[in-house]
Amino acid sequence: MRHEQIMVAAECLSIDPKVAAERAYDVSDGIIRVSSDIRGVGSVLVGPDLSVLFFASYLSLEDALEAWNSGRRTSRDSFDALRRSKESAGHFDTGEE
Numbered sequence: 001m002r003h004e005q006i007m008v009a010a011e012c013l014s015i016d017p018k019v020a021a022e023r024a025y026d027v028s029d030g031i032i033r034v035s036s037d038i039r040g041v042g043s044v045l046v047g048p049d050l051s052v053l054f055f056a057s058y059l060s061l062e063d064a065l066e067a068w069n070s071g072r073r074t075s076r077d078s079f080d081a082l083r084r085s086k087e088s089a090g091h092f093d094t095g096e097e
Contacts, residue, residue: 002024002026002032004050005024005032005046005047005048005050006020006021006024006032006034006046007020008046008050008052008076009024009032009034009044009046009052010034011076011079012044012046012052012054012074012076012079013034013036013037013041013044013079014079015036015037019037020034023035023037027045027061027065028065029048030047030048031045031046031047031048031065031068032045032046033045033061033064034046035057036057039057040057041057042054042055042056042057042059043055043057043064044074045064045065045068047068051073052073052074052076053067053068053072053073053074054074054078054079055067
């Protein structure tokens with residue numbers, strides 16, 4: 001299951017699965033945490049059922065787990081904006097030829 005969790009985290013954070021695997025660790029009851037490779041973006045918790053909770057970098061893991069345990073989750077569709085911004089990064093016109 002952990003491999004599938006890492007793949008979900010990589011997709012949500014729009015990072016390479018190898019990077020996600022390096023940044024993944026077990027936190028509680030089969031839940032893993034993967035932090036973004038971009039400073040300040042945040043982290044995701046991914047459960048054994050592949051549900052996800054995003055939390056900003058200013059929140060503690062304890063706060064995130066409290067939200068998780070209360071049933072809060074983040075829709076995977078919510079990560080589309082992050083993917084679009086990373087896809088467009090570096091694809092801008094500098095005016096130079």
